[in-house]
Amino acid sequence: MTDPVALITGGAEGIGRTTAELFAARGYRVVIADLSGAADAADALGPEHEGHSLDVTDEDAVRTLLAGLDRVDVLVNNAGIGDSHLPTLEQEIAHFRRVLDVHLAGAFLVARETARRMIGQGGGAIVNLSSIAGVVGLPRRNAYGAAKAGIAMMTRSLACEWAEAGVRVNAVAPGYAGTKLVRKLVDAGRIDLAAIERRVPMGRLVEPAEIAEAIWFLASPAASAITGVTLSVDGGWAAF
Numbered sequence: 001m002t003d004p005v006a007l008i009t010g011g012a013e014g015i016g017r018t019t020a021e022l023f024a025a026r027g028y029r030v031v032i033a034d035l036s037g038a039a040d041a042a043d044a045l046g047p048e049h050e051g052h053s054l055d056v057t058d059e060d061a062v063r064t065l066l067a068g069l070d071r072v073d074v075l076v077n078n079a080g081i082g083d084s085h086l087p088t089l090e091q092e093i094a095h096f097r098r099v100l101d102v103h104l105a106g107a108f109l110v111a112r113e114t115a116r117r118m119i120g121q122g123g124g125a126i127v128n129l130s131s132i133a134g135v136v137g138l139p140r141r142n143a144y145g146a147a148k149a150g151i152a153m154m155t156r157s158l159a160c161e162w163a164e165a166g167v168r169v170n171a172v173a174p175g176y177a178g179t180k181l182v183r184k185l186v187d188a189g190r191i192d193l194a195a196i197e198r199r200v201p202m203g204r205l206v207e208p209a210e211i212a213e214a215i216w217f218l219a220s221p222a223a224s225a226i227t228g229v230t231l232s233v234d235g236g237w238a239a240f
């Protein structure tokens with residue numbers, strides 16, 4: 001028996017990297033696919049892990065990556081970029097399109113090519129990254145919120161389509177975690193973390209490790225009857 005394989009997009013940084021570390025520590029061979037830093041991040045996990053440069057919006061590159069893998073048991077569709085957080089009246093269409101492209105088209109392309117492999121293997125588990133911004137309405141987050149709500153609905157649609165083939169598809173919807181994506185917005189004065197902490201019932205941000213544990217659960221046999229759900233990991237924000 002060879003170790004199961006987890007493909008993690010955007011796994012060189014932040015939540016993806018923490019998830020890669022967790023899956024590697026628990027017996028998976030991890031394949032990190034990221035715009036940059038994938039090889040170094042995989043090397044840091046150990047020699048059995050691989051890193052590949054990938055833009056998830058590049059259809060040919062996604063096909064080529066999947067063609068080079070012998071199997072995939074878990075896909076974590078995590079690659080993502082932040083919103084501009086500008087007032088909507090000042091937003092550029094190019095940025096709006098890029099946000100939807102990376103999150104929605106990227107998640108679709110990698111899920112489609114990975115599911116081809118999983119269906120051929122007899123099954124697998126996909127976990128997509130939605131967000132609190134796809135669950136509640138947040139000002140200036142129209143593109144990102146639309147993309148993340150879209151991911152939640154795409155998760156349900158794919159789950160229904162691939163259930164009989166043994167491919168489960170779920171999502172996590174994290175609240176704010178202090179990753180590079182969020183730090184950039186804080187440094188630019190576009191997010192007030194203290195206000196977010198006041199808004200969250202638990203009174204704090206969530207940790208990447210807490211999100212990784214939810215991804216692990218949804219990908220694991222412990223969730224064998226769960227498909228099509230979006231699990232909030234947000235300190236109670238969506239409940240309030």
Ligand code: NAD
Pocket residue numbers: 009010011012013014015016033034035036054055056057077078079080081102106129130131132173174175176177178179180181182
């Ligand atoms: P991050 O910026 O720390 O890491 C994102 C990674 O994705 C980076 O390594 C980046 O290079 C990669 N990436 C970006 N565009 C890519 C592309 N086109 N192709 C391949 N890789 C690409 O961000 P993070 O905070 O760890 O976010 C990870 C995911 O979690 C994202 O989908 C994000 O929207 C979601 N999320 C984050 C938060 C948060 O508060 N940090 C909250 C909810 C959801």
